Amino acid sequence: MPRPRSTRSEFPGAITAGVIVVAFSLILLCHNPLAFWNDDYQLSVLPVFADMARSWSEGNWPILSPYSWVCGNLTGEFQYGTFSVFINAAVILIWKFPLTFPQQAAALSITHLFVLAIGAFLLARDRGFSIPLSTFVALVASLSGWIICWGATDWFGALGAFTWLPWIWWGAKRALDPQRTKWRFLWPAPFVYLVVTGGFPYTVLMLLLLIGWLSVKTMWERRERRDGRDTEVPPTLAMLPMLFGVALGFGLSAPAWLAILDLVQGSARELQSPAAHWQWLVPPAALPGLILPCWTVNWADFSSRYLPHTATELASGLVAPAALIAGLLWRGRVLVKQIKWELLLLLLVLLLCMIPTAGLFRWSFRWLPFFHLALAICAAEALQMAPRSATVATTTLGLVVLTAIAMLILRASGPYAFPLVWIFIALAAGWYLSELALRDFEFRTWIPVSITFLAFLTTYYFMPTNCGVPTYNFSQELLKPAPLDRARLYLSIYPWAELTYCVANKPEPVGQTLRPGSTSMWAGLHFINGYSPVRPAGVAREFATSIHGEINPKVGSYLLNSQAGKDGELALLGVDGIVVARELDITPQPSSEWEQIVSTDEGRIFHRRGAPLARVRSVASIDSRPNEQFVASTISQIDDSRNRVEVDVDVP
Known part of the structure; x- marks a missing residue:
């Protein structure tokens, strides 16, 4: 059995992958300086972060805000990550610089994209992928359509939490490794804490699904083994280090989830319309958008109207879906045997993207970041098994051409088909020709990474990253x-x-x-x-x-x-x-x-x-006790700070 990889030796490659993502984001920012500055980021996220930075400068933890009654309970609102050490540190640091509003938003999102790429790279390396394939996984996980078009540019809480999901996967796998020390249960704990406090309940569901999937996979695989040093440990006991680490992480994050559970009681969110559960589901007819993001069909929007919508959220850099399809076509039996559990996870998450949720959750397309992460892992396995990448390149070219033809026949081209389709055809053709002409090229294994980078760049250059949400001119x-x-x-x-x-x-x-x-x-x-x-x-x-x-x-x-x-x-x-x-x-x-x-x-x-x-006053009556009158009191020595009020009350 191979020895566990050294984490320290992998960080140079991981940081390089993160730098590539940062470079991509800066190119996107040069193309559109307001790319990361939309809708909720403007009305909600950035003003609250400015207040959090002010609170820390005053020496107070930003638990409450005195500047809004509706949004005064910052911890209960959850999406601001007020209990996340990482988010608070990023806010404090970024607000030290004289940046404009759009620049602050970009800096915050790019910081998290950088960390997300590092986590995805480390996860891939722990699975035995090469450095190029691990970089490929990092690109797909951090630059996928939903992350760029919603998480990084609008709903920051989604990015703030999902950033740490690959890290949990990486840490949980290490906790399950019997070759590591008895302290291996600590690996997932800090990342569970960071996911939960990141500020997005959907990512907590992703975390629970991931842990459940890893548990079932571990139990099943251990029962199938007949040799090896770890078979002496019962499958149930083998999961305990991971489960204990996850429980520890939930314990560390308890203030965050207890706050939202308390605030949501009796709230308007409990009474949301059932129609909200049917909005923003991924329609099956939109799936060709995994190949060509300009594919346009009807989606149910925030008002439950079915309107034409491009599949930008499904953008996956062309190579990932094509590589997986090529692997299933050319080496299907071997590939399915190798990654049957990952394929099961992929299909399960895709199903969750398409069906309505229940309770307080809505808009199921929010599962897409997890889908793209699982897709990247499966595609990397397919690329690693491919004897010749020319097979994948040929399949990619065929898929792009066939999808373009179907787009014309079904009238799903939308407003951005030209020149995007032609560029994707050129990328696929260039990949195919390079595989033929550069068989002995030393850096041939980096070609899929380059195609992925260029496909994402082309997508966000010729299609708006704003998927129809409003923007405001805030100076x-x-x-x-x-x-x-x-x-x-x-x-x-x-x-x-x-x-x-x-x-x-x-x-x-x-x-x-x-x-x-x-x-x-x-x-x-x-x-x-x-x-x-x-x-x-x-x-x-x-x-x-x-x-x-x-x-x-x-x-x-x-x-x-x-x-x-x-x-x-x-x-x-x-x-x-x-x-x-x-x-x-x-x-x-x-x-x-x-x-x-x-x-x-x-x-x-x-x-x-x-x-x-006066902020603190004595009143003679209140609505909740209409038949009672109160004696006027003398209020003095008022200490009205952010999180508490102390006064001297003199009752005659």
Whole structure:
């Protein structure tokens, strides 16, 4: 039995693979400086990270935020990775540099892509792949369509968590290796912690599926063995180091998952429409997009509408699906025997991409990063077994041509077929010719890696990495509070941000007055509004806020017309500032209580007359006890910090 590989000896190659991914990302950034700056990254992720950096600079752990009531529980919102040591360290470091918003987003995503590539490389090397094939696995895992088009550019939590899934796979395999020391159970623990605290519940499901698959695979394979030093250990006991390490990782991450389990109780997320489970499923008709990402068929979008959509999320660098298909065609029996468990995992994850989920989970295409990782492993096995890569190159050329013909016949070409199809044909033909002409070339094994790199680059150069989500023109002026007042608590009433203030409808800078989503956190302004997928019980449900921070228009009209007086609900909450969008014809009443301070192109700002309301006050009654009256108390010595409030209360 071969000795375990030395981790230290593999890191130069792993870092090289990571550098290749960084170089790719920088090329993408040069092509489009706003590539990593879209939708949720703008409304939610980056403003919260700015607040986290501010919190650390003040000497506080960013557990809560005083700048949003809806999104005040940063730990419970989960997606910000507030308990992840790595994410916090990256945020602290990146915010030390004078970068613009798009540059901060790019730096954060590229950092995680670099680490993801290293983990995928180490996983591949532990499976016995060559350095070129391990680099190939790293490229497919970190540059696949869903990771680039959603994880790295929109839903950062998905990238922040998935970055560590290859590391868990790598660590779990080491924990299962009986040749390693008795401390081998420690290998998966830190990576389980980093996945769970990374901020994406779907990746926790991927983790559980991976551990379950490894457990079943280990038990089955050990029962089949009849010799070897490890057969004396019962299959059930052989899994204990891995399972103990996973349990340890979940224990380390307990504050993160306990926080979201607590916050989600009674939240609007619990009451989400069943229709959400049928949105963003991978349609079977889209699978040719694994070969040609410009393949266009109908997908169910966020509004459950079936609209034409390119298969950019399925982009896999051409070589991976072609190599696996070639292996199954030319050496199917041998390949299936070699990787039957990996193929089972691949097909299972693909099925999960296509069927609706249940409970709090939605949008099953979020399984695609795991699918691409499994695909890369299976394809690398096929390439390693191929006696001549010319066979794979021939199959690749044939698949591209056949898919292009099918695209024309089925009218699935979409708007980006030209020149992408011709470039893919040229890449496949160039690969085939190079295999014939460079049989004795020393670096011939790097040709599939080069084709993968160029296929990804071509895909993201000629097709938008933004898959139809809105973008906003947020300027650096949002770091300044003007024309608002940091001493006041604001309620902002505005229409749907993604429709009204996106670049397509408002190309000029926006947000300075309304502060949509969680953008108030950039300037340290206190708002009721905030971006929250959970929308926890309390003010978020009371005001019927949407995910992007909008107040329900009917609720907003009721609050401003009936609850804005000195004894109204807004006064009880401490709201002494109101922002109303230009598109809405509402004014807080009574007019004797409010005065208009500023009117801009975005909207109007109203302040309650007099000085700002105190943050901590004594009240005589509360709605939950309508028949009781309380004695007014004297509040003094107020210490209103980020995560706690300490006061001296004198009750007469």
